[in-house]
Amino acid sequence: MTTAEKMISDEELDSLTTAIKQRYGIDFTNYERKSLKRGFSRLVMRNQWDSILPLWSKIMSDRDFFTGCIDELTVNLTELFRNPEIWIKMKEEILPQYSLKSSLKMWHAGCSSGEEVYTMAIVLKSLNMLRRTQTLGTDLSATILEQAKEAKYSNVLMNKYLTSFSKFLPNGDLKQSFEFGEKYAVVKPDLKRHVTYERHNLVQDKMDQTFDMIFCRNVMIYFDDGLKMKVLKLFHESLADDGYFVIGYYDMLPPESKELFKVYDSKTRIYKKVL
Numbered sequence: 001m002t003t004a005e006k007m008i009s010d011e012e013l014d015s016l017t018t019a020i021k022q023r024y025g026i027d028f029t030n031y032e033r034k035s036l037k038r039g040f041s042r043l044v045m046r047n048q049w050d051s052i053l054p055l056w057s058k059i060m061s062d063r064d065f066f067t068g069c070i071d072e073l074t075v076n077l078t079e080l081f082r083n084p085e086i087w088i089k090m091k092e093e094i095l096p097q098y099s100l101k102s103s104l105k106m107w108h109a110g111c112s113s114g115e116e117v118y119t120m121a122i123v124l125k126s127l128n129m130l131r132r133t134q135t136l137g138t139d140l141s142a143t144i145l146e147q148a149k150e151a152k153y154s155n156v157l158m159n160k161y162l163t164s165f166s167k168f169l170p171n172g173d174l175k176q177s178f179e180f181g182e183k184y185a186v187v188k189p190d191l192k193r194h195v196t197y198e199r200h201n202l203v204q205d206k207m208d209q210t211f212d213m214i215f216c217r218n219v220m221i222y223f224d225d226g227l228k229m230k231v232l233k234l235f236h237e238s239l240a241d242d243g244y245f246v247i248g249y250y251d252m253l254p255p256e257s258k259e260l261f262k263v264y265d266s267k268t269r270i271y272k273k274v275l
Contacts, residue, residue: 007041008052016040016056023060026140027203028073032222039073070141078112078218080153080161081119083249084168086268091123091168094244094270098212104133107211107238109202110219111137114148114187114195115161120215121191122177126169130194136209138200145197151187153178158185202231207238214239218248225254236260236273245271 017028044055059066098104108117117137124130139145178185214235220228245261247269261271
């Protein structure tokens with residue numbers, strides 16, 4: 001039995017997630033249980049409590065505290081040019097299909113700190129398509145969205161991202177896209193103007209826009225199949241009839257999802273909407 005399983009039982013997890021849903025309207029009840037237990041256990045240990053009960057009390061009585069907890073419960077994993085073969089496919093095959101379109105709309109769902117949003121911006125700029133593109137970046141965490149808006153990344157991270165960037169653009173220079181300082185690199189203004197960030201809960205919020213392309217990478221790994229299908233139906237409704245849907249390499253789609261999306265390219269996990 002893991003430390004997380006010892007610290008919080010299934011019954012306690014069910015009761016706590018139900019209480020959070022009733023108190024704040026945020027639904028964690030169908031999140032992957034082991035990941036959620038680990039998140040709550042980290043919060044208990046970080047605050048040096050002996051059990052889940054003080055955490056429960058604090059969450060229920062302090063909205064600001066709970067808002068800060070969201071980052072711990074929704075693991076934010078993203079990188080600049082992560083899986084470069086996806087962005088090569090975008091540049092060479094997918095985006096050219098929209099070369100004659102007057103406008104292009106994209107949604108990065110679960111965008112975290114924005115690296116993927118700015119990766120696509122660099123790809124769009126390389127094809128002279130950036131100015132006619134509108135991008136929406138959403139996440140459950142208001143804190144992580146502020147980081148995305150700030151678009152500032154440590155030079156340590158930038159060095160880490162350089163390998164993937166070089167695979168996408170062997171002769172490219174990140175200084176064309178970032179202003180480098182002593183400790184941080186900031187995304188240049190022309191790569192941010194087309195982006196709007198909003199807090200959005202995939203589990204229960206609707207979407208009133210339609211997009212040509214939707215990215216939701218490494219978010220659904222924390223959902224059970226029932227919740228995945230609920231979110232996938234939202235994406236299906238929000239995607240244009242000829243639109244593309246891109247998921248993460250570790251995201252596993254339920255068998256029922258074949259009624260909503262068909263594989264376009266299995267290697268890069270790119271799908272098309274089923275009409």
